[in-house]
Amino acid sequence: MFNKDEKIKIKDAETIIGPSVKVKGEFNGQGDIIIEGIFEGTLKTANALYVGDKAKVKADIEAKDARVGGEIIGNLKLRGYLEIGPVAKIFGDIEATSLSVAQGAIINGDIKMSHEKQPAAKNGKADETNE
Amino acid sequence: MHVYIYDSFLNHNKYHNLLAKIETRITDLGLNGKICRLGASKNYSATIQDEIKRGAKTIIAVGNDETINQVINAMNGSEIPLGIIPVGKNESLVATSLGIGRELLACDILSARRIEKLDLVLANDTLFLTEGKITTKGSIIEINQGYSIEILEGGEVSIINLPLSTVDLPTTGKFKPDDGLLEVFIKTKETANFLKKSVGQSVFTTKELTLDNKSYLLRVDNSIDIKTPIKIKSCPQSLNVIVGKNRTF
Structure with a gap:
């Protein structure tokens, strides 16, 4: 499920939405969340979000850090680091303090980088984009 | 006495x-x-x-x-x-x-x-200690009236307070019988291609949920069947039970 090179590691996910599960509605969590299936609605968590390569998300998202591999239709608001994988497709605006984008990713939306420094993005080798 | x-x-x-x-x-x-x-x-x-x-x-x-x-x-x-x-x-x-x-x-x-104070689970009017199990076929789960879960493949839904077996459970979950929380664990059938086999696992943590299934019953504590729709909620610290050293929690 996880790649060695990914900088966001999820060891103790509170919620896992598996590949054959569809969740609809308002999700408010405190712990880490893994999405490998389908999510529709709004999603907020105080911790990290991992969106798998085959996941489909149609939601506005608020989280601390995130690793996006699959498709997201909606706005992403992160207090920390966002890592976008090579097959990711994001149709929406992005707000984060630190960002890395792999070659091949598709982003259709505005990117806003805030100046707050967050410890989550330490030692990142990836490209950083500032608007 | x-x-x-x-x-x-x-x-x-x-x-x-x-x-x-x-x-x-x-x-x-x-x-x-x-x-x-x-x-x-x-x-x-x-x-x-x-x-x-x-x-x-x-x-x-x-x-x-x-x-x-x-x-x-x-x-x-x-x-x-x-x-x-x-x-x-x-x-x-x-x-x-x-x-x-x-x-x-x-x-x-x-x-x-050796006495432990554990949570119980109330499913309509029936209490249970360990797990409730039902097939994914036709099961509709709503968590805290906030979001609903639809399962797209065959498999099994377990509502877990105290796991009866830890074999299939993901290592990421907590599954503790004394934390006032329930884990909804969904295991869908093995999907295989010529390279690898994989089992779909989903886990949700909540204090209460509702479960409906028009055709199947929820089996709790490996013994009692309960008709749906069912309101299920955790009753924290409700049972003093004498346990052994080899307990699973």
Whole structure:
């Protein structure tokens, strides 16, 4: 499920939405969340979000850090680091303090980088984009 | 006083020798008390509530998983500790998850009197301690009236307080029976291609949920079937139970 090179590691996910599960509605969590299936609605968590390569998300998202591999239709608001994988497709605006984008990713939306420094993005080798 | 609740199936002749051995062991350990043999006419709730009023110090369920569940429901949130002596044709998964061995081994665990305060789960009017299981086919789950879960493949839904087995559970979850939370664990069938096999696993943590399934029942504590729709919620710290060293939590 996880790649060695990914900088966001999820060891103790509170919620896992598996590949054959569809969740609809308002999700408010405190712990880490893994999405490998389908999510529709709004999603907020105080911790990290991992969106798998085959996941489909149609939601506005608020989280601390995130690793996006699959498709997201909606706005992403992160207090920390966002890592976008090579097959990711994001149709929406992005707000984060630190960002890395792999070659091949598709982003259709505005990117806003805030100046707050967050410890989550330490030692990142990836490209950083500032608007 | 210790009160031993014998399930009605133990009235069968084939259990007489085994029960005699258990009673001898109980006496040797100084744990002797009153034995209530339940027959077809005797009711768990009336018998146990009477014994609680008379000052029972420990209620001990002697029987299988169904016996344990019936005794838990009859105790109805009492502070008095529950002891378990598993007897019967099949292994008691509930007792095993509490680290309680069968028959004579269970008597030694009673004697050690290691008590844990655990959560129970209320499913409509029925309490259960461990897991509720139902097929994913036709199951609709709503969590905290906030979001709903639709399962797109065949498999099994488990509503877990105390896991009956940790074999299939993801290592990421907590699955603790004393945290006031329930885990909804969804395991969908193995999907295989020529390179690898994978099992779909989903986990949600909540204090309450509703479950509906038009065709199938929810089986709780490996023994009792409950009709849907069901409102399910955690009842934190509701059972004092005597456990063994080999418990799974």
